[in-house]
Amino acid sequence: MKISVIGTGYVGLIQSVGLSKLGFEVTGIDIDERKIKKLNSGISTLHEEQLEEELKLFINENLKFTSSYESVYDSDIVFLCVGTPQDDFGNADLKFLYSAVESLKKYIGDKYKTVVIKSTVPVGTCRKIKKILKDYPVEVISNPEFLREGIAFKDFFEPERIVLGFENPENIESTKLLKRVYSHFEKKGVPFVISSWETSELIKYASNAFLATKISFINEISKFSDIVGADIKTVGEAMGMDDRIGPKFLNAGIGYGGSCFPKDVKALAKQFESFELESKLINATESINQTQNIWFFENKIKKYYGDVSGKTFAVLGLAFKPFTDDLRESKAIELINILLKNGAIVKGFDYIEKARENTINKYALSDSKSLGYSFIY
Numbered sequence: 001m002k003i004s005v006i007g008t009g010y011v012g013l014i015q016s017v018g019l020s021k022l023g024f025e026v027t028g029i030d031i032d033e034r035k036i037k038k039l040n041s042g043i044s045t046l047h048e049e050q051l052e053e054e055l056k057l058f059i060n061e062n063l064k065f066t067s068s069y070e071s072v073y074d075s076d077i078v079f080l081c082v083g084t085p086q087d088d089f090g091n092a093d094l095k096f097l098y099s100a101v102e103s104l105k106k107y108i109g110d111k112y113k114t115v116v117i118k119s120t121v122p123v124g125t126c127r128k129i130k131k132i133l134k135d136y137p138v139e140v141i142s143n144p145e146f147l148r149e150g151i152a153f154k155d156f157f158e159p160e161r162i163v164l165g166f167e168n169p170e171n172i173e174s175t176k177l178l179k180r181v182y183s184h185f186e187k188k189g190v191p192f193v194i195s196s197w198e199t200s201e202l203i204k205y206a207s208n209a210f211l212a213t214k215i216s217f218i219n220e221i222s223k224f225s226d227i228v229g230a231d232i233k234t235v236g237e238a239m240g241m242d243d244r245i246g247p248k249f250l251n252a253g254i255g256y257g258g259s260c261f262p263k264d265v266k267a268l269a270k271q272f273e274s275f276e277l278e279s280k281l282i283n284a285t286e287s288i289n290q291t292q293n294i295w296f297f298e299n300k301i302k303k304y305y306g307d308v309s310g311k312t313f314a315v316l317g318l319a320f321k322p323f324t325d326d327l328r329e330s331k332a333i334e335l336i337n338i339l340l341k342n343g344a345i346v347k348g349f350d351y352i353e354k355a356r357e358n359t360i361n362k363y364a365l366s367d368s369k370s371l372g373y374s375f376i377y
Contacts (some may be wrong), residue, residue, distance in 0.1 A: 012081030144204035150323030165200025222252035257320035309343030
């Protein structure tokens with residue numbers, strides 16, 4: 001079976017290498033020629049545990065990368081893994097996705113193909129893409145990803161569920177091809193959720209919004225805990241012992257960041273708005289996250305150190321989470337900005353070199369790996 005993967009960001013590159021490891025003939029497609037050159041040389045363009053080692057094993061064997069869509073001609077399946085960033089109004093920006101669909105049309109040919117949408121897209125997008133491709137021999141399937149940056153390759157091979165959305169989920173023939181692709185996981189007992197396009201699209205947004213809400217909830221509780229003298233760490237741990245709640249995402253901190261939670265929470269709220277529905281809980285999740293760093297600065301840093309002007313702080317950990325070089329929506333960067341605006345001297349360090357260098361160069365910070373510091377956050 002031949003597979004094309006359009007987009008070689010976090011989702012697309014993991015999908016390409018993962019599918020090649022499962023034995024499929026895979027071509028990754030991206031318009032960035034520099035990225036293509038690196039990948040074909042066995043150099044990963046992402047910091048992900050195990051990824052570069054696996055890339056080197058399969059490149060030029062059953063895996064290659066190109067900027068041309070020509071491989072689509074002979075492909076049985078095309079995975080769309082194009083980014084859907086946030087636009088200026090908080091909506092998911094689908095221009096890159098629709099551009100990829102238009103490019104795809106030129107190379108579909110007469111051979112029947114399955115087009116799989118892995119990008120995080122608003123509810124109703126698969127139906128719109130099907131309309132764009134209505135004159136072509138294709139089936140459109142929604143298959144959202146649930147990868148966690150830093151351990152994304154592990155997540156690819158150890159999924160907690162595989163969600164597939166179809167125009168007609170009761171059509172058994174439609175599910176067969178994707179189940180062949182994911183037969184490795186079916187044999188391992190991974191549950192498959194077979195649903196409509198809209199259900200599949202909403203599952204992804206609802207999942208991310210719920211996890212973000214858990215983070216905002218414990219951060220809100222932490223403010224009250226601080227006032228009454230309770231230990232928020234113990235509160236979170238005890239809450240997590242309840243099977244109905246679970247222990248994950250109950251560590252109070254300075255909020256969530258990254259490429260997914262911030263944009264997906266906002267995009268879901270915008271989808272509510274488009275149907276004239278209020279999204280009070282989702283908006284509260286976002287509002288708490290937006291103000292958590294300010295609260296932390298005012299009630300923790302200033303409480304202990306007073307005026308921070310001229311004082312030196314080391315920020316240890318610059319990416320939005322451990323084990324990644326991704327600085328997008330990093331709360332550490334947000335805190336650095338607050339400190340700098342208040343006259344503090346900031347030294348930054350991250351164990352991942354790319355994250356450290358990008359931050360230090362952008363903000364003209366000192367590297368706390370080699371220099372002393374007064375306070376650590």
